[in-house]
Amino acid sequence: MTGLGAVFRPQLAPERLRSVARLADSAGLEELWLWEDCFREGGVSTAAAALAWTERLRIGVGLLPVPLRNVAITAMEAASLHRMFPDRPILAVGHGVQDWMGQVGARVESPVTLLREHLDVLRALLRGERVTVEGRYVKLDDVALDWPPAQPVPVLAGATGPRSLRLAGEAADGTLLTASTSPEGVRRARQLIAEGQESAGRAPDPDSPHQVVVYLLTATGPDGPARIKAELEAEGLGSVPDLGVAGDAGTVAKAVQRLADAGADTVVLQPTGDEPDPEAFVRFAAEEVRPLVP
Template sequence: MARIGAIFNPYTHGPDEFRDAVLAAEREGVPELWIWEDCFRTSAFAAAAAALAWTERLRIGIGIAPMPLRNVAATAMEIATVERLFPGRLLPGVGHGVLPWMGQVGARAASPLTLMREYVPALQGLLAGEQVDTAGRYVTLESVRLDYPPESAPFVYAAAEGPKTLRLSGEVADGTVLDSGHTADEVRAAVAAVRGARAESGRAGRHDVVAYVVTAFGSDAEARAVADVGDKPDPERRAVWGEPAEVADRLRAFFDAGVDDAVLLPASRVDVREFAAGAGEVARLVGADGGD
């Protein structure tokens, strides 16, 4: 079934506005609020724990936390702690990180693909309560097991954009996070690469695809949405806008392309409460439509 989420953007809103955004999302029935950890702004796991403590139903997605910044055992401990405190409400994701930023902190990986190939399976194993022993190029663990793994391990998402990373995410991760600014046709190709690689790897079970979609509600919605896409060709095909019913209708192209979860990225700076109201209505309309 198709799902809807919204994004708290750390570029247009500071941490002092986060609580208002979280409470608005809960109040307006937004199923998921996604955050990310860009250097050098806000911590993903601290923000996720706070948001979950303030709410009862809202799920928090982390899309993403950079793998090079944390030892995989530390990431597993963060996720496991939050998951045990708030079962079933965390959607944790990891990614390469922006390479220049990783260089600034002395954590840039010469081969981000190798890092992901080692890191994600180790993280999944730890969250499953397994003892993990591995000696890779970037991930080395010797008899490491969490004392308090989650009762049920959450999906581990990986951010992916290029063809090699898309395929690798399909092979090793439980879900993939696709960045905004893509047409539905481009998303369809990405989904095919992810799911094709998963099938070739022999992994069973579903792979959850999350796509960020630039979204604008209210006055001048089209102009704001198109401007947010930037100078890419056919910008009107890379965003959605209008009243909630129009947004829900335009999102159908992304769901038809194979997306499981369309996460609405506010175009420009907006009132977080107004955006949550629009996103909540879109979620109700998509749910009522059946999402297929």
């Protein structure tokens, strides 16, 4: 079955999260995703609150920018969330927006090298291993978690370019793709992820397959097409075909299915930044779109 989720955009004030998360939980939506966008809302703090306010909803953070975070802190926070709320947090790590990383003095010369080192060490720490490493960016001396997760924890990598997508296949348990990814882009991502898995000698595991999550820019209502167009143009994506969807539940479900047919395991509906009613958007996803997605 194709997973379905929705995004709580950080353009909304943090105090709006409680009502949206509780509605998503009660309406039966599988996943609610949060962003750690500079300089809006912290990913781990909002995820912890949303997990505490809900009972069954999975909460994704897509994504935690690795230049901002010491890997030991990321591991401690991930382990704490997974021990308190087993199987419900979903954490993705990635490069972050390079201009924002520059603003805070965290931009690195080789983002791919940093992400590789971060992924390798993060996954080792979450497995309960004791790590000493002297990498280009990641340096740990005899570090282990006192409270590692009780069960294996998948770590997703946010990726867009070919090198990062291959790295996701080599070193991550899943991949998060942005709303700038068309169905053809998902197919290409799957190919590059598989190349990375092969180069690292990671045979596909049927019991724990590499999960691909993709955002889908979505709008409803009579002004939906205009809002989609405006946001894509603002992102410099106005001329890219097959991005975003505006319309009723049937139209959105067909767009979800196209991404699923291309290789997405989970599609997360991403409202526009000016979505006028986030609660209604979540209800639309859970009660109208979900029944139409196999």
